[in-house]
Amino acid sequence: MPQDYSYTIEEVAQRLKVSKLTIYDLVKKKELAVFRVGRQMRVNEEDLHAYINRNKTGSHEKISIETSKILPSPAPSKLIISGQDVVLDVLGKYLEKETEAKILRSHEGSYNGVLAMYNGDCDIASMHMYDGDTGEYNTSYLKKIFVSHPYILINLLTRRAGFYVEKGNPLGIEKFEDITRPHLRIINREKGSGARALLDEKLRIHQIPRTTIMGYEDEERSHLDVASIVARGYAQIAVGIEQTAKLVNVDFIPLVEERYDIVLFKTAANEVLINKVKSILTSRLFQEEVKALGGYNISQMGEVIYETL
Template sequence: MKSVKSPDIICRLKEIRNKKNFTQTQLADLVGLKRQAIYDMEAGRYLPNTSVALRLARVLDTSVEDIFYEKLQEHQPVALVDEQTITDPRVSIAKIRDKLYAYSLSGKNSIMEEMKAADGLLAPGNNRVMILKSNEQLENTALLLGCDPAFSILGHHVHKNRTDAALHCRFASSKKSICQLADGYTHIAGIHMHDTGSIDGNQEFIRKGLKNFKGLLVAFAFFEEGLMVARGNPFDIRKPSDLAQDGICFVNREKGAALRTLLDDCLLKSNIPFSAIHDYNDIVNTHSQGALKIIHGICDVALGLRAVATAFDLDFVPITRVRCDLVIPHDFLIHTGVKTALDTMQKSSFRNELSCLPGYDASCTGKIIAKF
């Protein structure tokens, strides 16, 4: 009949009972309870189950929400990351080293491919926030920045494996992910830099971008990168240098994106100046934005992953295979959300789904690549 009390629920049973001129005994008899149960509810020791709450509301001629309601959270200090101007108060919140950071749920970097429920609502001024989830939920939620669309699949598996843990994924280039990690704005950074000879690109990227870093570099997956083109490949694109042909409209990625770095390296090796490519400076911020431009006839070629091209029914011209890794600071290895994500990557159910994505190879998933 009873459930454990919740500090977030306010009980007005005594106030409403007195207004209706019922004693505890009278109300208990009408509802079919013992007087002690009414006393415990009014004292805040217990919350009734749904059936009892409905009977109380009926006898007292009011609503359940009038008797029991959720305590509104007070506004707390928060730092808004990324967005300079914001029109939507809905934000995703990351608690990192006891500080609250808010990321807008609107704007170019807000979502992978889905809308998300907010963790909080910004107050005017954008430096205070009303939290919409419990402190325990906030403590157990990890933030992953990166541009691999499969990160969202990891997030879903994390919640399936442990319902009190969560992994929020937000789009950012490899360079931006590392910068945000260095500034303390995320728990995990996803990167996929390209190897140069025998030098591991991701390890070298960490050494240059994160001075005195202590933590782990954990493999997420291998995937194929290349050029997305319309079905049938009407311009017969075979390699990056073909982008310099007349009549080809191309859309690029932003500076700092690993795919743009890959393209630039390929063009330099072929002695092709960037200016030879039409619309080289036309930028999109995600793989899916580039795919949509091709679908709508705005451009002919865009950088992306084989999995994204397949999802949008486009053809794909492979350039290379690269390993995407997760960069995790040492002090976050005990974080509930981070630990659950690492455990999830060891599970066959997640690895099997990841392997089903076109161009993905999960043979390395969960492997520790390096310790710093």
């Protein structure tokens, strides 16, 4: 083969007969060198051979991958938390003290944050993806995305989601079906965000065609962005969370109580991190700090919502 041949993560996993998650762990621990083509990670053939040679023992090729399932891994130098709620910043502050890792924040929406975690670009992803068929949040989506990946879903909080409307609610918007009023313009969130999932599922349940919603194709990437556009009168309605309405000159019309969870992969490398997160979320100090922010239901905080075997 030519010297510059490279493999995808999936191809490396197939060659070594391990899961893609194991390869992502090796990359994260800098045991296996990679380079990127766009968002895709690739491994040079010579780097793969170098890894194999470093892990030979005796006269047999023995790749020391299975030990990652038994031995604790060194603490990561940085942790990336994805999501937009301010409580994630508070969690990051506590984790920085507990782990001595540098906490970085990514402000992706729910689905994109989960995909970033799948691709090894995120350590903790937050999500609030509404399933209109069950009325539940997050679990049904994760079961489809992480088909072969062990993970744990932990509740962070419950909060209210609904409509941002102009101050004083001059149009008298009260319920979801009011979105069909003529001449009412919406500003939408990007595909993959929790707010977009809530809107699309509600439209589906109420059998409202998207094409009848003026402004449906106009998108912004945060709760703050859409609230600001409503406040300035460029749109009359948007979907978002209650906390943001307190920061912007808009009124808030509640629609649902949404469960806001965080998800982590269940790996040996993450075992210490998972225990730290659980300990922080159930601690009195953390819960008191979140409660002081106002508007959050913390009755399930730290509860394991779903966990693979």
